[in-house]
Amino acid sequence: MHMPDGYLGPLTYIPMWLIMIPIWIYSGYRVQKDLRSRQVPYLALAAAFSFVIMMFNVPIPGGSSGHAVGSALIGIVLSPFAAIVATSVALLIQCLVFGDGGVTTYGANCFNMAVCISVSAYLIYKLISGKSPLTSNRRLVAAAFAGWFGLTFAAGVAGVEMGIQPILEHTASGQPLYMPYGLDVTVPSMLFGHAFFFSIVEAAATVLGFWYISRNDPTIIWDYKKEERNKIIDKTMVQAS
Amino acid sequence: MIVLILAVPLGLIATGDAFGEWDPSYLQQQLGYVPGGLANLTGLWDEQHAPLPGYGFATQGSTFMEETPGYYVSAILGCVVIGLLAYVGFTLLVRKNDDEDKKDTK
Numbered sequence: 001m002h003m004p005d006g007y008l009g010p011l012t013y014i015p016m017w018l019i020m021i022p023i024w025i026y027s028g029y030r031v032q033k034d035l036r037s038r039q040v041p042y043l044a045l046a047a048a049f050s051f052v053i054m055m056f057n058v059p060i061p062g063g064s065s066g067h068a069v070g071s072a073l074i075g076i077v078l079s080p081f082a083a084i085v086a087t088s089v090a091l092l093i094q095c096l097v098f099g100d101g102g103v104t105t106y107g108a109n110c111f112n113m114a115v116c117i118s119v120s121a122y123l124i125y126k127l128i129s130g131k132s133p134l135t136s137n138r139r140l141v142a143a144a145f146a147g148w149f150g151l152t153f154a155a156g157v158a159g160v161e162m163g164i165q166p167i168l169e170h171t172a173s174g175q176p177l178y179m180p181y182g183l184d185v186t187v188p189s190m191l192f193g194h195a196f197f198f199s200i201v202e203a204a205a206t207v208l209g210f211w212y213i214s215r216n217d218p219t220i221i222w223d224y225k226k227e228e229r230n231k232i233i234d235k236t237m238v239q240a241s
Numbered sequence: 242m243i244v245l246i247l248a249v250p251l252g253l254i255a256t257g258d259a260f261g262e263w264d265p266s267y268l269q270q271q272l273g274y275v276p277g278g279l280a281n282l283t284g285l286w287d288e289q290h291a292p293l294p295g296y297g298f299a300t301q302g303s304t305f306m307e308e309t310p311g312y313y314v315s316a317i318l319g320c321v322v323i324g325l326l327a328y329v330g331f332t333l334l335v336r337k338n339d340d341e342d343k344k345d346t347k
Contacts, residue, residue: 005286006279007261032334040331045242047327048320052245055296055316059255066259067252082331089327093319099287099294162261169278177278179261180268189260 001066001158001190002094003109005102009169009178012161017107023084023115030081039078039220046074047086051094053205060197064189068202069154072147073209075118076125079222083118084110112158121150121206134214134224140207147206151199152191159183159190242320249316250309293318 008016035043050070057065074083088110094100101109128142163183166176179186218224258267265275265283287294297311 001259002262004262004283006265006276006282009278028334031331032337035331035335037332037335040328040335043331044324044328048324049242049245051319051323052242052249052316055249055312055319056252057255057259059257063257064260065255065257085330085334086327089330090323093323093326095286096290097292097319097322098296098315099291100296102282103286104282158261171277175274176276178276178282179279180272180276186261193260 001069001109001112001155002091002101003105003158003162005104007102007162007165007179008105008108009165010104011168012165013104013108016105016111016161020107020110020115023111024088027081027084030079031085034079034222035082039082039222042220043078043082043086046070046078046082047089050074050087051090054090054094054100056201058197058201060193064193066193066198068147068151068198068205069113069117070202070205071114071117072121072150072202073143073206075122075150076143076146076206076210077213077221080115080118080122082222084114087114087118108158108161112154112161116154116157117150117202120153121146124149134218134221139214140211143210144203144207148195148199148203150206151202152195155190155194155199156187159187162186162190246313246316246320250305250312253305253308253312 053070054067057067059065069087071083071087074086078086091101091106091109091113095103095106095109125139125142125146128145129136129139132138160183162179163181163186165179166182169177171177213221258264265280268279269275293311293315296315297308298314
């Protein structure tokens with residue numbers, strides 16, 4: 001999903017850069033509001049962890065390859081906003097130092113891998129876990145599915161971004177100027193590879209990470225106190241009735 | 242984390258390019274042409290500025306053994322740089338909170 005320079009035309013990559021600017025600013029603001037210095041080492045570790053996870057390319061039938069990103073876990077444990085910042089940092093270094101992902105496409109790559117994954121994963125996780133206790137199995141199922149969904153959804157979005165290129169930007173004779181394959185190829189290809197392979201890795205990484213953290217150091221979970229408060233309020237309501 | 246870094250060369254076994262991350266030569270082969278805009282923008286940054294393009298020192302078509310040292314260097318260097326950058330960045334962001342928390346407790 002690290003789209004190189006050349007696969008998206010300016011009609012797409014410029015708006016994607018522009019969308020990211022307020023997202024980065026707001027994410028920074030939310031990190032400042034919601035997190036504390038105690039969590040900073042974990043945030044740094046999260047960014048590095050995301051980078052390393054992305055080095056594990058998984059081969060799939062057909063000869064292609066891909067990788068998980070780790071943003072889902074970061075989004076659930078440290079907040080989607082922290083995940084957006086951490087993953088954007090990893091993506092920045094990957095782009096500038098390793099040439100993985102282009103500079104024109106950096107905005108889009110961040111939107112797909114930093115924003116789409118973490119936000120959708122967090123929402124799915126909250127939806128499935130409801131008010132269940134932090135250490136319950138329901139939470140583990142929620143984390144796994146969140147990881148799977150987050151990466152798959154992001155892949156679909158990337159597929160759409162690439163697939164609209166031939167229609168959007170082409171020469172007078174109709175030849176595509178950027179990604180030459182249309183939606184009918186890009187979306188199924190991205191969804192297939194991720195849903196059946198790479199997203200499984202993301203799901204596994206998410207559930208394992210969540211399992212470990214919820215049992216060993218749950219207090220670093222960003223909305224932990226809110227969860228505990230909800231449990232207490234529910235208990236008192238039950239007692240009162 | 243250390244286990245992950247040690248296992249990093251496993252990521253080299255998959256040799257196929259990811260979807261949509263192909264070299265222009267692949268497109269030339271598959272389609273008979275390279276899209277104009279793509280040809281212009283390819284390698285915009287990485288060809289001249291990326292110190293470790295492709296996560297190593299090897300070139301296209303090198304073997305697993307040749308690529309592995311570069312991959313390790315990339316993994317360690319990447320973790321250190323990213324970890325430090327994230328640490329400094331996040332510290333600057335949340336620093337204000339500690340001052341405010343202290344004010345509340347006084």
